[in-house]
Amino acid sequence: MAAAAPPPAAALEQLSKTKMFGGHNLRFRHQSASLGCPMTFSLFLPASPASKLPVLYWLSGLTCTDENFIIKSGAQRAAAAHGVALVAPDTSPRGLNVEGEADSWDFGVGAGFYLNATNEKWKNWRMYDYVVKELPKVLTDNFEQLNTSCASIFGHSMGGHGALTIYLKNTDKYKSVSAFAPIANPINCPWGQKAFSNYLGTTKSEWEAKDDKFLAEQLLAGNFEEACKAAGAPLILRMQPGYDHSFFFIATFIDDHIAHHAQFLKSG
Numbered sequence: 327m328a329a330a331a332p333p334p335a336a337a338l339e340q341l342s343k344t345k346m347f348g349g350h351n352l353r354f355r356h357q358s359a360s361l362g363c364p365m366t367f368s369l370f371l372p373a374s375p376a377s378k379l380p381v382l383y384w385l386s387g388l389t390c391t392d393e394n395f396i397i398k399s400g401a402q403r404a405a406a407a408h409g410v411a412l413v414a415p416d417t418s419p420r421g422l423n424v425e426g427e428a429d430s431w432d433f434g435v436g437a438g439f440y441l442n443a444t445n446e447k448w449k450n451w452r453m454y455d456y457v458v459k460e461l462p463k464v465l466t467d468n469f470e471q472l473n474t475s476c477a478s479i480f481g482h483s484m485g486g487h488g489a490l491t492i493y494l495k496n497t498d499k500y501k502s503v504s505a506f507a508p509i510a511n512p513i514n515c516p517w518g519q520k521a522f523s524n525y526l527g528t529t530k531s532e533w534e535a536k537d538d539k540f541l542a543e544q545l546l547a548g549n550f551e552e553a554c555k556a557a558g559a560p561l562i563l564r565m566q567p568g569y570d571h572s573f574f575f576i577a578t579f580i581d582d583h584i585a586h587h588a589q590f591l592k593s594g
């Protein structure tokens with residue numbers, strides 16, 4: 327008996343294409359099975375690679391779409407130089423009209439926190455599954471020039487929290503991680519408490535089960551450094567005096583982060 331035909335590749339609608347540093351910024355929309363709504367993502371593809379391109383995922387912070395990073399960070403210069411593709415997803419489901427989803431800027435739309443919500447009301451907020459499972463498959467199915475099994479992840483603020491937690495739960499899937507000003511201990515800060523109590527319920531032990539215990543208890547800059555030393559985990563912790571939380575700060579140090587990831591992505 328003949329083997330069953332593989333399922334068709336997820337349909338992608340290309341929204342834009344702009345040349346930059348010899349490569350292209352591309353923006354796509356597709357129907358997300360994880361989130362139950364259309365999702366957009368941006369992709370920077372460096373110029374015609376000799377071999378398949380490794381993938382560096384960027385997770386943005388509160389209020390962002392997939393476009394903030396692509397427009398403001400200037401990351402494409404270093405990505406083109408190192409031959410690394412950049413993938414930036416949106417930060418939450420949109421257009422579902424869940425009651426209250428846009429009442430505040432730090433919860434709901436634009437604030438997916440890269441977790442899988444367990445509260446029925448927010449059941450579509452499954453950004454963890456979207457980033458870890460669905461998006462890599464969409465890329466694999468649609469871009470033969472990408473080597474999606476060679477991937478790293480980084481992000482900013484809420485996206486820094488997402489990058490760190492996703493990496494620590496999936497060290498087999500990502501070669502390296504970095505974060506700009508991450509929400510490092512969400513269980514103990516107002517942004518995290520608001521998100522977790524609504525997405526995951528008010529039982530704090532449930533939050534810890536959903537979060538990485540190491541992160542929740544130790545990821546306060548200095549403490550995190552000590553913990554990494556104790557665990558023998560390599561860490562470069564850089565404090566940058568005088569910089570704020572904006573993309574001006576990110577743009578200043580983005581080249582360093584991409585060079586860091588390129589070392590791991592290009593080491594075979």
Ligand SMILES: N[C@@H](CCC(=O)N[C@@H](CSC=O)C(=O)NCC(=O)O)C(=O)O
Nearest residue numbers: 387388389390394431483484485572573
């Ligand atoms: N609207 C808020 C500010 C929101 C903000 O600063 N968002 C950051 C991420 S914060 C943590 O996740 C961001 O990246 N914004 C997008 C941008 O392009 O700067 C306010 O009014 O204070």
